Amino acid sequence: MKKRHVNLWGILFLITVASCSKDDGNEIEEPTKSNLKQITAFIFKSDSNTALAIDISASINETDKVISVTMSYGTDITALTPEITVSDKAEVNNSSNDFSGTVKVTITAEDGSTVTYDIVVTVESNNTNNILSLTFSNADNPIDVTIVGQIDEENKTILRLKHHLILIFLHCCHKFKLQKVQVIAQKSAKTLMNQWYTS
Structure with missing residues (x-):
């Protein structure tokens, strides 16, 4: 009777192990990896x-x-x-x-x-057309000192050209190494220029 009882426990153990090892379709699947690459x-x-x-x-x-x-x-x-x-x-x-x-x-x-x-x-390409500097060098022109113009970019004017320098410029422009120069002068300077042209 005791031997039969032991065998019964052994059979139950084997059945339990076998049932746990069976594929019941509930395996944990690995998560799908993302294919996003933007x-x-x-x-x-x-x-x-x-x-x-x-x-x-x-x-x-x-x-x-x-x-x-x-x-x-x-x-x-x-x-x-x-x-x-x-x-x-x-x-x-x-x-x-x-x-x-x-x-x-x-x-x-x-x-x-x-x-x-x-x-x-x-x-971007350089599409600016600003005058960066204007200098009258005494080495290239018949003047005593080098004259550097003060550029006012906001008002598009070049300052510090004295009246007598404008007259010198008018008399000697053929010797200046400049092309298409636009002189912006004050009213008094314009008057002097008009007098020179009409005299």
Whole structure:
């Protein structure tokens, strides 16, 4: 009777182990990894780039995978550090800071898939036509001292041309190394010029 009781417990143990080992279809599946790999923002921040006075945000063409940004004339684009925002769980592969040519940036999603963007940085051309300085050098002109004009960019005038210098200019203009010079004088100076022309 005792032996039969032991065998019964052994059979129950084996049944329990077998039932636990069976595949009941409730296995825990690994979560699906994200395939998102998009650049959502691309900015050159002034605090990270000494060549910039303000933050510059790029335009993103998601269809063509092209990111475009325009810099002001004279900006050094050979050593820029961008701030790139991408999809959640995605990573950026960008090893270049020289944007003088097209730079390719690869984004890798969590699932390992990738996409490449072209970064195109354009520098504006110099379209200004301001007079930066006007100097009458005594080495090139029949005057005793070198005369430097004071440029008033707001009013588009050049000051500090004395009346007698204007007369000297009129008498000696054929010796001056200037082309298409526009003299802006005060009323009294204009009167002297009119007198010279009519005399």
